Amino acid sequence: MTISELVKSIIYKILGIQKLNGTPNDNRLTFISDDDAIWIDKIRCNKVWYYGDGNELLNYYTNQEAYGWVSNPIYNRNMRNFFWGISSTETDIKRIHSGIPKAIIDTITNIVGKPAIKCMDARLDRILEVNDFTYRVCQTSRPMALVECDGCWKINFDKSLSDVPLLEYFGAEDWEPIEHSNILVGIIFKSYYKDQKDQKYVLNETRRLDPSGCAIEYNLYRLGRKDDITEVPLETIPELSGLKNLMINGVRKLFAVPIKYYYNPLKPLRGKSIYDGKIDFFDMLDEVWSQASQTNRVSTPVEYYDVTLCERTKDGTPILPNKYNRQYTLKDTPTDGNGNPIEQGIITTQPDLNFDKYSMLASEILGNILTGILSPSTLGIDVAKKDNADAQREKEKQSIFTRNNIIDRETKQIHDLLNMALMIQDYMDTGYIVEKDYDITITYDEFANPSFETELETLGPAWSQGQISTDQYVRLLWGDKLSDEELLKEKQYLEENKQSDNLDMESLLNGAGTSDKQGLPEEGQPQAAFTETEE
Numbered sequence: 001m002t003i004s005e006l007v008k009s010i011i012y013k014i015l016g017i018q019k020l021n022g023t024p025n026d027n028r029l030t031f032i033s034d035d036d037a038i039w040i041d042k043i044r045c046n047k048v049w050y051y052g053d054g055n056e057l058l059n060y061y062t063n064q065e066a067y068g069w070v071s072n073p074i075y076n077r078n079m080r081n082f083f084w085g086i087s088s089t090e091t092d093i094k095r096i097h098s099g100i101p102k103a104i105i106d107t108i109t110n111i112v113g114k115p116a117i118k119c120m121d122a123r124l125d126r127i128l129e130v131n132d133f134t135y136r137v138c139q140t141s142r143p144m145a146l147v148e149c150d151g152c153w154k155i156n157f158d159k160s161l162s163d164v165p166l167l168e169y170f171g172a173e174d175w176e177p178i179e180h181s182n183i184l185v186g187i188i189f190k191s192y193y194k195d196q197k198d199q200k201y202v203l204n205e206t207r208r209l210d211p212s213g214c215a216i217e218y219n220l221y222r223l224g225r226k227d228d229i230t231e232v233p234l235e236t237i238p239e240l241s242g243l244k245n246l247m248i249n250g251v252r253k254l255f256a257v258p259i260k261y262y263y264n265p266l267k268p269l270r271g272k273s274i275y276d277g278k279i280d281f282f283d284m285l286d287e288v289w290s291q292a293s294q295t296n297r298v299s300t301p302v303e304y305y306d307v308t309l310c311e312r313t314k315d316g317t318p319i320l321p322n323k324y325n326r327q328y329t330l331k332d333t334p335t336d337g338n339g340n341p342i343e344q345g346i347i348t349t350q351p352d353l354n355f356d357k358y359s360m361l362a363s364e365i366l367g368n369i370l371t372g373i374l375s376p377s378t379l380g381i382d383v384a385k386k387d388n389a390d391a392q393r394e395k396e397k398q399s400i401f402t403r404n405n406i407i408d409r410e411t412k413q414i415h416d417l418l419n420m421a422l423m424i425q426d427y428m429d430t431g432y433i434v435e436k437d438y439d440i441t442i443t444y445d446e447f448a449n450p451s452f453e454t455e456l457e458t459l460g461p462a463w464s465q466g467q468i469s470t471d472q473y474v475r476l477l478w479g480d481k482l483s484d485e486e487l488l489k490e491k492q493y494l495e496e497n498k499q500s501d502n503l504d505m506e507s508l509l510n511g512a513g514t515s516d517k518q519g520l521p522e523e524g525q526p527q528a529a530f531t532e533t534e535e
Contacts, residue, residue, distance in 0.1 A: 028266075031074040038072055039267065043148045043172045046275045049282055050147040052102035054095055057286075062088040082280075083287035094297070096289040100369060101275065101282055105143045107379055108274075111399060111447050112406050114138055115414060118441045118483065119422075123164075127421050131167045141169050141259050142410065148172035150260040150271030153417050154189055154205075157424050165424040167417070177258060177269050178208070185209045187256050193237050201237060207256060213249040248427065251435045255424060257417040261409050274373060281369045285362060292358035299353045375399045396447075403447055411442045446479060463494075470494050 029035060041064075048060040061084040069076040079085060087093050114134050117124070128134065145151040152175040156166040170189055178186035186208035193201045200223045208215050220240060222230045235241045248255070260271030275282075310318035370376055378399040418440050427433040456477065463473040474490050482490065 032072055034071050038075060039270075040173060041068065041076075042273070045279065046147050046149070046273050047144075049101040049275060049279065050105060050143070052097065052099045054097035057084055057097060058088055058095065061085050065089060082283045083290070084283055087290075094290065094293050096286060096293050098282075098285050098289055100285060100366065101278075103379060104370075104374060105146055105274070107374060108146065108402060108406070109138055109143050111378065111403050112142065112410075113445045113447070115410070116443045116445075117414070117418065118443075119418075119438055121422060121438050123425055124418060124422060124438070124440065127164050127167075127418070127425065130162060130164050133167060136167075136169065137410075137414070142406070144169075144171055145259040145271065146261060146274045146406075149264065149273045150258060151175070152177075152187065152189070152256055152258045153413075154187075154207075155255040155417070155421055155424050157428050159428060163428070165421045165428070167421065172270070175258075179269055184254065184258070187254055187258075189256075193240075195237070201232070203234075203237075203240060207254045209252050209254065210247065211252075213247060213251055214253055214255060216246040216248070218243045218245060248433060250433045251423065253420055253423070253435070255420050257413050257420070259410075259413055261406055278369055278373075281365050285365045285369065288358055288362045288365065292355065292362075295353050295355060295358065299355075370398075373398070373402055400447065407444050414442055415440050441483065464498075470498075 032038065045060070048056050051057075061082070064076075065080070065085060065088050069080055084095070087095055115137060117128060117134070119125075141151055141153065149172050151172055152170045154168045154170060154175075156168055158166070174190045176188045176190075177184055178188070186206060189205040189207075191203045191205070193203065195201070202221050202223060204219045204221065206215075206217045206219070208217075218234060218240070220232050220234050220236060222232050222236075224230070234243055258271075262272040262274065262276075264270050264272035307318050310320065312318055366381070367376070370379070375396050375398045378396060419438055422438045423433055423435065459468070459473055459477055462468050463470065468476075470491050474487055474494070478487065478490065
């Protein structure tokens, strides 16, 4: 039994929940000896592909070839035949990594953008500043949750470290959810330690819902071999000796928020990586580029030198020219009957190889990789010669779908996290905690939408002619850029100016109809005709 299984069984027992044995996917486990090992391997594999480093990939697959696939040999037999898996057992291969996996995540992170967070409670600004929160969302939680499958933010409230709540992010390997009836009832956070004798330990911080609030408990385990797990006192690691179990009464919250963007049908309690179903294509793309590199090397011109033209060493050995990436071959020059050379000088040859097939195949593989994730144009790939604004926005549709899904999920998760952070701030300041909504607003910049000037030119005439209402005009023009209060002021400003313009126009028309015609011809009087004359 693993540590997580042990803790889960204890929590289920405390909550009076009977855990079911077996799953609806029992048939899937027929040829799987360790499902947890597969799950961990997938997370680690995804992270290695995200690093964008060919050396890290080679190291990972070399390690897996040595002993990694052994735990589930039948399940992993396809991955053993991957390009990186096979090439890891050979030496004289130049491997090319495309870097596309990292580019995809970095591009998605950039187009989603930095969340703009507003709240009437000024204490939130201090929390965001101390935790450098928006930066960490863009550089840590969002990309890593997309890569690994999920993650979790935990709220710490140690006054010895800070006078505001500290937000700590845990990757997919370092937290585990405990749910009952689709409700999150507990979370296990794992932190690892090592003593001076290289003995490894894991600290489990378990947060679970209690009838009166949230229970926080700490357990330290010494790690031995696979199933050799022994609980030891917290004092075993000196820096952990001050940890005490805690009960937060009054609010049934775990004061932690899981970060998940996609549903995982194989593990409903966890999230799904955006790389799922794409690793095969990543590997194939690298194989194509590596083959293209090898073909380019083979096609290098070969120069045959007459040995009589080469300099020689003291012992008479010919010295070949030493230049980068060029192949030189010595040849014996045949002579005629008089001893004169038949061929003289340097002969250069170069094979005619087909490079086009590699670029065409790479382009097709890249299209499969981006399907359902990003539009090629978002990555800067020119898929059409049309470059007008409408065509560009049309090409960005898939990117917009992905962006909207991430924003929809992330907005709620960040709101819940920061709302609980303010609750914990109350707890740290007063010792009491009350569940409430702090009215936090989270917005994102627009992406691939018409510019403000274009929107103004389109919507302005429609509003001035009464084709759309002021409310609709302001909503379409400003979107989420303004707060509710700012939107209300904008509507009032437009309505007041519209009434003022109407009054000015009415005054002008009334002035034109008075008895004082100011030079205008009276009715029935001939009007003067104006003609052009020469000076």
